[in-house]
Amino acid sequence: MLNIALLSIGFLGLVIAAVTPRSTLGGAVSLLSFAAYFFMNENDEWYTIIIFILGISLLIFEVFIPDFGIAGIIGVLLIFFGLYQTVGDLGQAIRDLSIAVLLSISLIIVLAKKGYSFDNFSKLVLKNDLTSERGFSSSIDHSSLLGQTGKTLTALRPTGKAVFEEITLDVLSQNERIEENVLVEVVKVEGSKIIVRRVIENE
Known part of the structure:
Protein backbone atom coordinates (compact mmCIF):
# COMPACT_ATOMS: atom_id res chain seq x y z
CA MET A 1 0.00 0.00 0.00
CA LEU A 2 2.91 2.34 0.64
CA ASN A 3 3.91 1.96 -3.01
CA ILE A 4 0.49 3.14 -4.14
CA ALA A 5 0.46 6.01 -1.65
CA LEU A 6 3.87 7.35 -2.71
CA LEU A 7 3.15 7.06 -6.43
CA SER A 8 -0.27 8.64 -6.02
CA ILE A 9 1.08 11.53 -3.96
CA GLY A 10 3.70 12.07 -6.65
CA PHE A 11 1.07 12.39 -9.39
CA LEU A 12 -1.20 14.51 -7.20
CA GLY A 13 1.74 16.83 -6.63
CA LEU A 14 2.13 17.20 -10.41
CA VAL A 15 -1.56 18.11 -10.70
CA ILE A 16 -1.24 20.71 -7.96
CA ALA A 17 1.84 22.16 -9.66
CA ALA A 18 0.06 22.26 -13.03
CA VAL A 19 -3.33 23.73 -12.16
CA THR A 20 -2.85 25.79 -9.01
CA PRO A 21 -0.56 28.66 -7.98
CA ARG A 22 1.17 26.21 -5.59
CA SER A 23 3.54 25.08 -8.33
CA THR A 24 6.64 25.06 -6.12
CA LEU A 25 4.94 23.12 -3.34
CA GLY A 26 3.36 20.65 -5.77
CA GLY A 27 6.64 20.11 -7.59
CA ALA A 28 8.54 19.54 -4.34
CA VAL A 29 5.95 17.06 -3.05
CA SER A 30 5.98 15.23 -6.37
CA LEU A 31 9.78 15.01 -6.51
CA LEU A 32 10.09 13.75 -2.94
CA SER A 33 7.31 11.18 -3.38
CA PHE A 34 8.74 9.76 -6.60
CA ALA A 35 12.22 9.64 -5.06
CA ALA A 36 10.85 7.78 -2.02
CA TYR A 37 8.99 5.36 -4.31
CA PHE A 38 12.13 4.35 -6.19
CA PHE A 39 14.24 4.31 -3.01
CA MET A 40 11.75 2.08 -1.19
CA ASN A 41 11.82 -0.39 -4.07
CA GLU A 42 15.62 -0.43 -3.86
CA ASN A 43 15.99 0.53 -7.47
CA ASP A 44 19.68 0.80 -8.39
CA GLU A 45 19.10 0.94 -12.16
CA TRP A 46 19.33 4.57 -13.19
CA TYR A 47 17.94 3.93 -16.65
CA THR A 48 14.51 3.05 -15.22
CA ILE A 49 14.40 6.35 -13.33
CA ILE A 50 15.48 8.24 -16.45
CA ILE A 51 12.77 6.49 -18.48
CA PHE A 52 10.18 7.37 -15.83
CA ILE A 53 11.27 11.04 -15.76
CA LEU A 54 11.19 11.15 -19.57
CA GLY A 55 7.63 9.81 -19.49
CA ILE A 56 6.58 12.51 -17.01
CA SER A 57 8.27 15.14 -19.19
CA LEU A 58 6.36 13.98 -22.26
CA LEU A 59 3.07 14.21 -20.36
CA ILE A 60 3.91 17.79 -19.38
CA PHE A 61 4.92 18.46 -23.00
CA GLU A 62 1.51 17.18 -24.09
CA VAL A 63 -0.15 19.97 -22.09
CA PHE A 64 1.64 22.61 -24.17
CA ILE A 65 1.29 21.10 -27.65
CA PRO A 66 -2.33 21.02 -28.88
CA ASP A 67 -3.44 17.77 -30.57
CA PHE A 68 0.05 16.27 -30.31
CA GLY A 69 -1.37 13.15 -28.68
CA ILE A 70 1.56 10.89 -29.54
CA ALA A 71 3.66 12.59 -26.85
CA GLY A 72 1.11 11.75 -24.18
CA ILE A 73 0.79 8.14 -25.32
CA ILE A 74 4.54 7.60 -25.36
CA GLY A 75 4.79 9.34 -22.00
CA VAL A 76 2.30 6.95 -20.38
CA LEU A 77 4.08 3.94 -21.90
CA LEU A 78 7.46 5.11 -20.62
CA ILE A 79 6.06 5.75 -17.15
CA PHE A 80 4.54 2.28 -17.08
CA PHE A 81 7.75 0.67 -18.34
CA GLY A 82 9.78 2.50 -15.69
CA LEU A 83 7.41 1.30 -12.95
CA TYR A 84 7.40 -2.26 -14.27
CA GLN A 85 11.17 -2.40 -14.38
CA THR A 86 11.27 -1.04 -10.83
CA VAL A 87 8.77 -3.33 -9.10
CA GLY A 88 9.31 -6.33 -11.38
CA ASP A 89 5.63 -7.26 -11.29
CA LEU A 90 3.28 -6.48 -14.20
CA GLY A 91 0.11 -6.65 -12.11
CA GLN A 92 1.51 -4.40 -9.41
CA ALA A 93 2.74 -1.86 -11.96
CA ILE A 94 -0.70 -1.73 -13.60
CA ARG A 95 -2.43 -1.47 -10.21
CA ASP A 96 -0.16 1.27 -8.87
CA LEU A 97 -0.31 3.38 -12.01
CA SER A 98 -4.08 2.94 -12.48
CA ILE A 99 -4.88 4.06 -8.94
CA ALA A 100 -2.49 7.02 -9.17
CA VAL A 101 -4.01 8.13 -12.49
CA LEU A 102 -7.60 7.78 -11.24
CA LEU A 103 -6.82 9.83 -8.13
CA SER A 104 -5.11 12.47 -10.27
CA ILE A 105 -8.09 12.70 -12.63
CA SER A 106 -10.40 13.03 -9.64
CA LEU A 107 -8.29 15.89 -8.26
CA ILE A 108 -8.26 17.62 -11.66
CA ILE A 109 -12.07 17.43 -11.78
CA VAL A 110 -12.37 18.85 -8.26
CA LEU A 111 -9.94 21.69 -9.01
CA ALA A 112 -11.64 22.42 -12.34
CA LYS A 113 -14.95 22.87 -10.54
CA LYS A 114 -13.21 25.37 -8.27
CA GLY A 115 -12.07 27.37 -11.29
CA TYR A 116 -8.51 26.13 -11.71
CA SER A 117 -7.12 25.16 -15.11
CA PHE A 118 -3.89 24.24 -16.91
CA ASP A 119 -3.58 27.93 -17.76
CA ASN A 120 -1.29 28.06 -14.74
CA PHE A 121 1.37 26.36 -16.90
CA SER A 122 1.16 29.14 -19.45
CA LYS A 123 1.63 31.67 -16.68
CA LEU A 124 4.85 29.92 -15.68
CA VAL A 125 6.18 29.94 -19.23
CA LEU A 126 4.86 33.39 -20.19
CA LYS A 127 5.48 34.87 -16.77
CA ASN A 128 6.64 38.29 -17.86
CA ASP A 129 4.17 40.68 -19.46
CA LEU A 130 5.57 41.54 -22.88
CA THR A 131 4.11 45.03 -23.11
CA SER A 132 5.48 48.17 -24.66
CA GLU A 133 5.20 49.87 -21.27
CA ARG A 134 7.77 47.41 -19.94
CA GLY A 135 10.16 48.10 -22.81
CA PHE A 136 9.25 45.15 -25.00
CA SER A 137 9.25 45.63 -28.74
CA SER A 138 8.33 43.19 -31.46
CA SER A 139 9.08 43.20 -35.15
CA ILE A 140 5.43 42.30 -35.79
CA ASP A 141 2.69 44.49 -34.34
CA HIS A 142 -0.50 42.52 -33.69
CA SER A 143 -2.31 45.34 -31.88
CA SER A 144 -4.59 45.83 -34.87
CA LEU A 145 -6.12 42.42 -34.15
CA LEU A 146 -7.62 43.61 -30.88
CA GLU A 180 -11.05 23.25 -32.80
CA ASN A 181 -13.26 25.25 -35.25
CA VAL A 182 -14.61 27.58 -32.56
CA LEU A 183 -15.09 31.32 -33.02
CA VAL A 184 -12.75 33.36 -30.83
CA GLU A 185 -12.20 37.06 -30.21
CA VAL A 186 -8.88 38.79 -29.52
CA VAL A 187 -9.20 40.41 -26.10
CA LYS A 188 -5.58 41.34 -25.40
CA VAL A 189 -2.29 41.74 -27.24
CA GLU A 190 1.00 41.74 -25.35
CA GLY A 191 3.89 41.98 -27.77
CA SER A 192 3.86 38.68 -29.64
CA LYS A 193 1.20 37.18 -27.36
CA ILE A 194 -2.32 37.16 -28.80
CA ILE A 195 -4.86 36.33 -26.10
CA VAL A 196 -8.33 35.19 -27.15
CA ARG A 197 -11.59 34.10 -25.62
CA ARG A 198 -14.49 32.01 -26.90
CA VAL A 199 -17.20 33.98 -28.71
CA ILE A 200 -20.50 33.24 -27.01
CA GLU A 201 -23.54 33.22 -29.28
CA ASN A 202 -26.05 36.02 -28.78
CA GLU A 203 -23.43 37.88 -26.79
Missing part, protein backbone atom coordinates in the same frame (compact mmCIF):
# COMPACT_ATOMS: atom_id res chain seq x y z
CA GLY A 147 -11.37 42.96 -30.98
CA GLN A 148 -11.21 40.93 -34.20
CA THR A 149 -12.94 37.57 -34.52
CA GLY A 150 -11.34 34.44 -35.92
CA LYS A 151 -11.63 30.66 -35.77
CA THR A 152 -9.41 28.10 -34.04
CA LEU A 153 -7.50 25.71 -36.30
CA THR A 154 -6.38 23.56 -33.37
CA ALA A 155 -7.60 23.10 -29.83
CA LEU A 156 -6.23 25.72 -27.42
CA ARG A 157 -4.83 24.00 -24.30
CA PRO A 158 -4.16 26.88 -23.64
CA THR A 159 -1.98 27.58 -26.69
CA GLY A 160 -2.75 26.74 -30.29
CA LYS A 161 -3.44 28.25 -33.69
CA ALA A 162 -6.28 30.39 -35.01
CA VAL A 163 -6.99 32.03 -38.33
CA PHE A 164 -7.92 35.71 -38.77
CA GLU A 165 -8.86 36.82 -42.27
CA GLU A 166 -6.91 33.90 -43.81
CA ILE A 167 -3.85 34.62 -41.63
CA THR A 168 -2.83 31.81 -39.25
CA LEU A 169 -1.35 32.90 -35.92
CA ASP A 170 -0.30 31.36 -32.61
CA VAL A 171 -2.73 32.37 -29.88
CA LEU A 172 -3.29 31.85 -26.17
CA SER A 173 -6.71 31.17 -24.63
CA GLN A 174 -7.96 33.17 -21.66
CA ASN A 175 -8.28 30.73 -18.74
CA GLU A 176 -10.11 28.02 -20.70
CA ARG A 177 -9.69 25.14 -23.10
CA ILE A 178 -11.17 25.93 -26.52
CA GLU A 179 -11.91 23.26 -29.09
Whole structure:
Protein backbone atom coordinates (compact mmCIF):
# COMPACT_ATOMS: atom_id res chain seq x y z
CA MET A 1 0.00 0.00 0.00
CA LEU A 2 2.91 2.34 0.64
CA ASN A 3 3.91 1.96 -3.01
CA ILE A 4 0.49 3.14 -4.14
CA ALA A 5 0.46 6.01 -1.65
CA LEU A 6 3.87 7.35 -2.71
CA LEU A 7 3.15 7.06 -6.43
CA SER A 8 -0.27 8.64 -6.02
CA ILE A 9 1.08 11.53 -3.96
CA GLY A 10 3.70 12.07 -6.65
CA PHE A 11 1.07 12.39 -9.39
CA LEU A 12 -1.20 14.51 -7.20
CA GLY A 13 1.74 16.83 -6.63
CA LEU A 14 2.13 17.20 -10.41
CA VAL A 15 -1.56 18.11 -10.70
CA ILE A 16 -1.24 20.71 -7.96
CA ALA A 17 1.84 22.16 -9.66
CA ALA A 18 0.06 22.26 -13.03
CA VAL A 19 -3.33 23.73 -12.16
CA THR A 20 -2.85 25.79 -9.01
CA PRO A 21 -0.56 28.66 -7.98
CA ARG A 22 1.17 26.21 -5.59
CA SER A 23 3.54 25.08 -8.33
CA THR A 24 6.64 25.06 -6.12
CA LEU A 25 4.94 23.12 -3.34
CA GLY A 26 3.36 20.65 -5.77
CA GLY A 27 6.64 20.11 -7.59
CA ALA A 28 8.54 19.54 -4.34
CA VAL A 29 5.95 17.06 -3.05
CA SER A 30 5.98 15.23 -6.37
CA LEU A 31 9.78 15.01 -6.51
CA LEU A 32 10.09 13.75 -2.94
CA SER A 33 7.31 11.18 -3.38
CA PHE A 34 8.74 9.76 -6.60
CA ALA A 35 12.22 9.64 -5.06
CA ALA A 36 10.85 7.78 -2.02
CA TYR A 37 8.99 5.36 -4.31
CA PHE A 38 12.13 4.35 -6.19
CA PHE A 39 14.24 4.31 -3.01
CA MET A 40 11.75 2.08 -1.19
CA ASN A 41 11.82 -0.39 -4.07
CA GLU A 42 15.62 -0.43 -3.86
CA ASN A 43 15.99 0.53 -7.47
CA ASP A 44 19.68 0.80 -8.39
CA GLU A 45 19.10 0.94 -12.16
CA TRP A 46 19.33 4.57 -13.19
CA TYR A 47 17.94 3.93 -16.65
CA THR A 48 14.51 3.05 -15.22
CA ILE A 49 14.40 6.35 -13.33
CA ILE A 50 15.48 8.24 -16.45
CA ILE A 51 12.77 6.49 -18.48
CA PHE A 52 10.18 7.37 -15.83
CA ILE A 53 11.27 11.04 -15.76
CA LEU A 54 11.19 11.15 -19.57
CA GLY A 55 7.63 9.81 -19.49
CA ILE A 56 6.58 12.51 -17.01
CA SER A 57 8.27 15.14 -19.19
CA LEU A 58 6.36 13.98 -22.26
CA LEU A 59 3.07 14.21 -20.36
CA ILE A 60 3.91 17.79 -19.38
CA PHE A 61 4.92 18.46 -23.00
CA GLU A 62 1.51 17.18 -24.09
CA VAL A 63 -0.15 19.97 -22.09
CA PHE A 64 1.64 22.61 -24.17
CA ILE A 65 1.29 21.10 -27.65
CA PRO A 66 -2.33 21.02 -28.88
CA ASP A 67 -3.44 17.77 -30.57
CA PHE A 68 0.05 16.27 -30.31
CA GLY A 69 -1.37 13.15 -28.68
CA ILE A 70 1.56 10.89 -29.54
CA ALA A 71 3.66 12.59 -26.85
CA GLY A 72 1.11 11.75 -24.18
CA ILE A 73 0.79 8.14 -25.32
CA ILE A 74 4.54 7.60 -25.36
CA GLY A 75 4.79 9.34 -22.00
CA VAL A 76 2.30 6.95 -20.38
CA LEU A 77 4.08 3.94 -21.90
CA LEU A 78 7.46 5.11 -20.62
CA ILE A 79 6.06 5.75 -17.15
CA PHE A 80 4.54 2.28 -17.08
CA PHE A 81 7.75 0.67 -18.34
CA GLY A 82 9.78 2.50 -15.69
CA LEU A 83 7.41 1.30 -12.95
CA TYR A 84 7.40 -2.26 -14.27
CA GLN A 85 11.17 -2.40 -14.38
CA THR A 86 11.27 -1.04 -10.83
CA VAL A 87 8.77 -3.33 -9.10
CA GLY A 88 9.31 -6.33 -11.38
CA ASP A 89 5.63 -7.26 -11.29
CA LEU A 90 3.28 -6.48 -14.20
CA GLY A 91 0.11 -6.65 -12.11
CA GLN A 92 1.51 -4.40 -9.41
CA ALA A 93 2.74 -1.86 -11.96
CA ILE A 94 -0.70 -1.73 -13.60
CA ARG A 95 -2.43 -1.47 -10.21
CA ASP A 96 -0.16 1.27 -8.87
CA LEU A 97 -0.31 3.38 -12.01
CA SER A 98 -4.08 2.94 -12.48
CA ILE A 99 -4.88 4.06 -8.94
CA ALA A 100 -2.49 7.02 -9.17
CA VAL A 101 -4.01 8.13 -12.49
CA LEU A 102 -7.60 7.78 -11.24
CA LEU A 103 -6.82 9.83 -8.13
CA SER A 104 -5.11 12.47 -10.27
CA ILE A 105 -8.09 12.70 -12.63
CA SER A 106 -10.40 13.03 -9.64
CA LEU A 107 -8.29 15.89 -8.26
CA ILE A 108 -8.26 17.62 -11.66
CA ILE A 109 -12.07 17.43 -11.78
CA VAL A 110 -12.37 18.85 -8.26
CA LEU A 111 -9.94 21.69 -9.01
CA ALA A 112 -11.64 22.42 -12.34
CA LYS A 113 -14.95 22.87 -10.54
CA LYS A 114 -13.21 25.37 -8.27
CA GLY A 115 -12.07 27.37 -11.29
CA TYR A 116 -8.51 26.13 -11.71
CA SER A 117 -7.12 25.16 -15.11
CA PHE A 118 -3.89 24.24 -16.91
CA ASP A 119 -3.58 27.93 -17.76
CA ASN A 120 -1.29 28.06 -14.74
CA PHE A 121 1.37 26.36 -16.90
CA SER A 122 1.16 29.14 -19.45
CA LYS A 123 1.63 31.67 -16.68
CA LEU A 124 4.85 29.92 -15.68
CA VAL A 125 6.18 29.94 -19.23
CA LEU A 126 4.86 33.39 -20.19
CA LYS A 127 5.48 34.87 -16.77
CA ASN A 128 6.64 38.29 -17.86
CA ASP A 129 4.17 40.68 -19.46
CA LEU A 130 5.57 41.54 -22.88
CA THR A 131 4.11 45.03 -23.11
CA SER A 132 5.48 48.17 -24.66
CA GLU A 133 5.20 49.87 -21.27
CA ARG A 134 7.77 47.41 -19.94
CA GLY A 135 10.16 48.10 -22.81
CA PHE A 136 9.25 45.15 -25.00
CA SER A 137 9.25 45.63 -28.74
CA SER A 138 8.33 43.19 -31.46
CA SER A 139 9.08 43.20 -35.15
CA ILE A 140 5.43 42.30 -35.79
CA ASP A 141 2.69 44.49 -34.34
CA HIS A 142 -0.50 42.52 -33.69
CA SER A 143 -2.31 45.34 -31.88
CA SER A 144 -4.59 45.83 -34.87
CA LEU A 145 -6.12 42.42 -34.15
CA LEU A 146 -7.62 43.61 -30.88
CA GLY A 147 -11.37 42.96 -30.98
CA GLN A 148 -11.21 40.93 -34.20
CA THR A 149 -12.94 37.57 -34.52
CA GLY A 150 -11.34 34.44 -35.92
CA LYS A 151 -11.63 30.66 -35.77
CA THR A 152 -9.41 28.10 -34.04
CA LEU A 153 -7.50 25.71 -36.30
CA THR A 154 -6.38 23.56 -33.37
CA ALA A 155 -7.60 23.10 -29.83
CA LEU A 156 -6.23 25.72 -27.42
CA ARG A 157 -4.83 24.00 -24.30
CA PRO A 158 -4.16 26.88 -23.64
CA THR A 159 -1.98 27.58 -26.69
CA GLY A 160 -2.75 26.74 -30.29
CA LYS A 161 -3.44 28.25 -33.69
CA ALA A 162 -6.28 30.39 -35.01
CA VAL A 163 -6.99 32.03 -38.33
CA PHE A 164 -7.92 35.71 -38.77
CA GLU A 165 -8.86 36.82 -42.27
CA GLU A 166 -6.91 33.90 -43.81
CA ILE A 167 -3.85 34.62 -41.63
CA THR A 168 -2.83 31.81 -39.25
CA LEU A 169 -1.35 32.90 -35.92
CA ASP A 170 -0.30 31.36 -32.61
CA VAL A 171 -2.73 32.37 -29.88
CA LEU A 172 -3.29 31.85 -26.17
CA SER A 173 -6.71 31.17 -24.63
CA GLN A 174 -7.96 33.17 -21.66
CA ASN A 175 -8.28 30.73 -18.74
CA GLU A 176 -10.11 28.02 -20.70
CA ARG A 177 -9.69 25.14 -23.10
CA ILE A 178 -11.17 25.93 -26.52
CA GLU A 179 -11.91 23.26 -29.09
CA GLU A 180 -11.05 23.25 -32.80
CA ASN A 181 -13.26 25.25 -35.25
CA VAL A 182 -14.61 27.58 -32.56
CA LEU A 183 -15.09 31.32 -33.02
CA VAL A 184 -12.75 33.36 -30.83
CA GLU A 185 -12.20 37.06 -30.21
CA VAL A 186 -8.88 38.79 -29.52
CA VAL A 187 -9.20 40.41 -26.10
CA LYS A 188 -5.58 41.34 -25.40
CA VAL A 189 -2.29 41.74 -27.24
CA GLU A 190 1.00 41.74 -25.35
CA GLY A 191 3.89 41.98 -27.77
CA SER A 192 3.86 38.68 -29.64
CA LYS A 193 1.20 37.18 -27.36
CA ILE A 194 -2.32 37.16 -28.80
CA ILE A 195 -4.86 36.33 -26.10
CA VAL A 196 -8.33 35.19 -27.15
CA ARG A 197 -11.59 34.10 -25.62
CA ARG A 198 -14.49 32.01 -26.90
CA VAL A 199 -17.20 33.98 -28.71
CA ILE A 200 -20.50 33.24 -27.01
CA GLU A 201 -23.54 33.22 -29.28
CA ASN A 202 -26.05 36.02 -28.78
CA GLU A 203 -23.43 37.88 -26.79
